[in-house]
Amino acid sequence: MQEIWRSGYEASSVKAISEKLGITRSSYYNSFGTREDLFRAVLAAYFAQSPDRALHESIPDQSVRLLISDTFRKVCAARGCDPEGRGCLAINSLCELAGGPQAKLSTMLIEAVLTSAARFEMLLELAVARGELDADTDVHGKALALQSLLIGINTLSKAVRNEEELWLAARTSLEALGVYEGEDASL
Incomplete structure (x- = not known):
């Protein structure tokens, strides 16, 4: 959430988030699904706080x-x-x-x-x-x-x-x- 908030959606590509977290792209997809899925989850967490x-x-x-x-x-x-x-x-x-x-x-x-x-x-x-x-x-x-x-x-x-x-x-x-x-x- 913090990275997308700081950098924006477009700059928070699968590659960028994977590198930031130190995981592979396949680990990203296994953990978060698509980039859109991650964004929806991030928004839900943001709205909750x-x-x-x-x-x-x-x-x-x-x-x-x-x-x-x-x-x-x-x-x-x-x-x-x-x-x-x-x-x-x-x-x-x-x-x-x-x-x-x-x-x-x-x-x-x-x-x-x-x-x-x-x-x-x-x-x-x-x-x-x-x-x-x-x-x-x-x-x-x-x-x-x-x-x-x-x-x-x-x-x-x-x-x-x-x-x-x-x-x-x-x-x-x-x-x-x-x-x-x-x-x-x-x-």
């Missing part, structure tokens, strides 16, 4: 706004402390593979982004139902904006490697969207 995984777990008992705010704070912390400034493996891979010859992998990554946006929408609908957001809230628009913010923070972190600066950008956007909640909330 990603700082935004809390958004995809069961319905929260806590405030939805707090869940969203805390999750963005965790994303900023994780991205800000990465000395390599790698950003998000899934977003990096989507940018690399979209429109290219790896249509199945590209489609899988697009579906992951769209599923994340749909999850934001479901959470915002829950926030409306709980009275955390106004009944006339455009949950679809806010969900797309939150997904865009998540992609943006993950991309910005490749250049801005400071947790507080990333959090300033995220919190400002969350406040503007009316979904920020925290001890220092100005709402």
Whole structure:
């Protein structure tokens, strides 16, 4: 996972990964299957440890706004402390593979982004139902904006490697969207 995250899918050929691990190509195929199989397994492992995984777990008992705010704070912390400034493996891979010859992998990554946006929408609908957001809230628009913010923070972190600066950008956007909640909330 670390090698694909660092170098990208195309640079992580069977030959490159085999050499990095000190194994033969046949051992690679016996252990991982195809390069596409390995990439799918890497993405599954990445999603399981990603700082935004809390958004995809069961319905929260806590405030939805707090869940969203805390999750963005965790994303900023994780991205800000990465000395390599790698950003998000899934977003990096989507940018690399979209429109290219790896249509199945590209489609899988697009579906992951769209599923994340749909999850934001479901959470915002829950926030409306709980009275955390106004009944006339455009949950679809806010969900797309939150997904865009998540992609943006993950991309910005490749250049801005400071947790507080990333959090300033995220919190400002969350406040503007009316979904920020925290001890220092100005709402």
